[in-house]
Amino acid sequence: MKGTYILMFIFMLSNYLIVHSQEEAKEPLAKLWNIKNDEILKYLSIEKNLSIVDNILKSLLDDDNFGGTYINVIQNMIFINTLNFTKAEEIKNSTEIRQYINLLNFTRAHNSTVKLSSRFQDIDKLAKSYIPKYCMGYINSEINNIIIASCNETRNETSNSAFINAINDRMYYPIFIYYNCFNLSNNEIFNRKSGDIENRILAGDGIYTGKKTCSVGFWARSHSYINYIATAGHCYDLDFSRFFLYPRNSTVFIGKMTSYLLEPIDFGLIYIDNPNIQPVPSVRNTDSERYKELPIEDIISVSSNGAHLCISGFFSNVRCGYVAALNGFISDGERHNNNLFVVNLRCAPGDSGGPIFSYKSLTHVSLNGILMGGLFDFHDNFNGIVGVITISSILNEFNFLEVVTVP
Ligand SMILES: *[C@@H]1O[C@H](CO)[C@@H](O)[C@H](O)[C@H]1NC(C)=O
Ligand SMILES: *[C@@H]1O[C@H](CO)[C@@H](O)[C@H](O)[C@H]1NC(C)=O
Ligand SMILES: *[C@@H]1O[C@H](CO)[C@@H](O)[C@H](O)[C@H]1NC(C)=O
Ligand SMILES: *[C@@H]1O[C@H](CO)[C@@H](O)[C@H](O)[C@H]1NC(C)=O
Ligand SMILES: *[C@@H]1O[C@H](CO)[C@@H](O)[C@H](O)[C@H]1NC(C)=O
Ligand SMILES: *[C@@H]1O[C@H](CO)[C@@H](O)[C@H](O)[C@H]1NC(C)=O
Ligand SMILES: *[C@@H]1O[C@H](CO)[C@@H](O)[C@H](O)[C@H]1NC(C)=O
Ligand SMILES: *[C@@H]1O[C@H](CO)[C@@H](O)[C@H](O)[C@H]1NC(C)=O
Ligand SMILES: *[C@@H]1O[C@H](CO)[C@@H](O)[C@H](O)[C@H]1NC(C)=O
Numbered sequence: 311m312k313g314t315y316i317l318m319f320i321f322m323l324s325n326y327l328i329v330h331s332q333e334e335a336k337e338p339l340a341k342l343w344n345i346k347n348d349e350i351l352k353y354l355s356i357e358k359n360l361s362i363v364d365n366i367l368k369s370l371l372d373d374d375n376f377g378g379t380y381i382n383v384i385q386n387m388i389f390i391n392t393l394n395f396t397k398a399e400e401i402k403n404s405t406e407i408r409q410y411i412n413l414l415n416f417t418r419a420h421n422s423t424v425k426l427s428s429r430f431q432d433i434d435k436l437a438k439s440y441i442p443k444y445c446m447g448y449i450n451s452e453i454n455n456i457i458i459a460s461c462n463e464t465r466n467e468t469s470n471s472a473f474i475n476a477i478n479d480r481m482y483y484p485i486f487i488y489y490n491c492f493n494l495s496n497n498e499i500f501n502r503k504s505g506d507i508e509n510r511i512l513a514g515d516g517i518y519t520g521k522k523t524c525s526v527g528f529w530a531r532s533h534s535y536i537n538y539i540a541t542a543g544h545c546y547d548l549d550f551s552r553f554f555l556y557p558r559n560s561t562v563f564i565g566k567m568t569s570y571l572l573e574p575i576d577f578g579l580i581y582i583d584n585p586n587i588q589p590v591p592s593v594r595n596t597d598s599e600r601y602k603e604l605p606i607e608d609i610i611s612v613s614s615n616g617a618h619l620c621i622s623g624f625f626s627n628v629r630c631g632y633v634a635a636l637n638g639f640i641s642d643g644e645r646h647n648n649n650l651f652v653v654n655l656r657c658a659p660g661d662s663g664g665p666i667f668s669y670k671s672l673t674h675v676s677l678n679g680i681l682m683g684g685l686f687d688f689h690d691n692f693n694g695i696v697g698v699i700t701i702s703s704i705l706n707e708f709n710f711l712e713v714v715t716v717p
Contacts, residue, residue: 378451391419448638514622516556525664541663623661631655
């Protein structure tokens with residue numbers, strides 16, 4: 311039996327090489343890292359090693375002499391923002407880190423973690439009290455400063471001006487970034503996921519209420535074995551609480567969103583009320599030639615700035631970007647959400663609720679969270695940032711839930 315399996319595999323592989331070796335489309339990670347598909351495993355291994363060393367390093371770095379770290383997979387290097395190079399020499403000489411010295415690059419920086427963290431906490435509080443419209447904040451380790459990103463069109467709103475003035479009064483001098491969020495030229499051609507209507511639901515599929523489009527986050531199950539589709543809470547609509555699988559005229563009814571929150575986390579659960587619906591613990595990867603479904607193996611979160619994270623959204627399909635911060639906030643003008651991962655990733659509105667995951671291999675992934683929202687220029691199809699509701703914050707708040715993974 312085992313022999314047969316191996317034989318088939320080799321046959322498929324060689325067949326594959328003959329047919330596709332020329333023109334294979336790049337997998338999302340190959341696009342991100344600008345490498346070939348057959349180099350992905352090597353760079354995943356580099357990233358894993360860097361993250362392990364980064365974690366050892368973080369346990370040794372104090373918050374006064376250093377100002378954060380980030381990894382760069384292509385350069386195979388960890389950058390350490392350093393204020394005190396005497397201290398850096400001590401760390402290089404420590405038994406825990408000595409063997410990894412060629413992976414480390416201590417670079418001169420001006421802002422210590424103590425300073426950045428306390429100023430960021432204060433800015434987070436200000437954001438919570440002013441609730442500026444369409445605004446995100448986080449500490450960017452690569453730039454060694456705080457970033458406040460918002461929309462050009464809302465920068466003069468009362469709440470936004472008051473927020474910015476309060477930051478300026480404190481002389482924190484973070485970096486302000488503005489996106490043109492509302493240039494609705496509407497000529498953006500989305501490559502929507504399409505295909506036959508089927509009853510299997512994967513993470514990243516489209517769901518529709520009659521008013522709002524969102525993406526499936528993951529298959530969740532309560533301790534009493536009730537099955538749900540997890541997505542963002544803001545996908546809920548009082549008048550349109552019934553969710554269907556895309557396309558819009560689809561008659562595949564899933565169920566109603568039976569519980570949802572907007573604060574402290576933006577999260578909702580659709581009760582699967584149709585016995586024909588089969589949730590699948592995998593991420594939809596439509597554009598890939600070989601790996602169209604990526605089984606979710608576990609819920610281990612990334613822990614390093616500069617590590618990759620990917621989204622599968624109904625509008626964007628699978629795209630990957632780099633972790634900018636493991637702690638940031640979003641203020642949408644009505645609510646404040648913090649403790650979010652921040653990822654440099656360009657998404658579209660209907661991607662909300664979609665899974666944010668990291669690759670373990672070419673075929674298997676770890677679920678890190680779901681997409682809350684983000685900022686991007688409408689006419690820039692590349693740059694943007696998103697906020698991620700982490701799995702740990704979800705399971706903290708909904709402690710009767712578990713994420714269904716592949717066995
Ligand atoms: C990762 O680390 C292991 C153990 O230190 C080493 O054997 C391996 O070659 C490293 N991989 C890469 C890609 O650097
Ligand atoms: C830099 O680090 C060294 C070694 O830990 C320490 O003795 C020194 O006081 C530090 N310098 C400053 C300015 O903190
Ligand atoms: C490095 O550590 C050793 C002991 O582990 C110590 O003898 C030596 O002085 C240290 N060197 C520096 C530059 O700190
Ligand atoms: C450290 O990084 C800086 C900036 O990228 C680079 O100029 C320098 O060569 C790097 N040092 C090492 C030892 O790689
Ligand atoms: C910001 O928005 C205004 C009005 O919407 C527009 O005129 C201006 O060009 C935008 N600024 C930038 C830098 O794009
Ligand atoms: C915001 O106000 C500034 C200064 O008053 C002005 O230059 C800018 O065009 C305004 N931006 C928008 C988008 O209205
Ligand atoms: C970080 O350092 C720069 C350069 O010294 C400074 O202008 C900025 O105010 C600092 N950022 C924060 C948030 O303190
Ligand atoms: C949905 O609508 C499209 C055209 O608008 C049509 O081609 C398709 O057959 C419809 N599907 C169903 C299930 O009604
Ligand atoms: C809106 O986007 C189009 C291109 O998509 C660009 O030509 C135009 O200048 C933009 N308008 C504003 C106000 O940014």
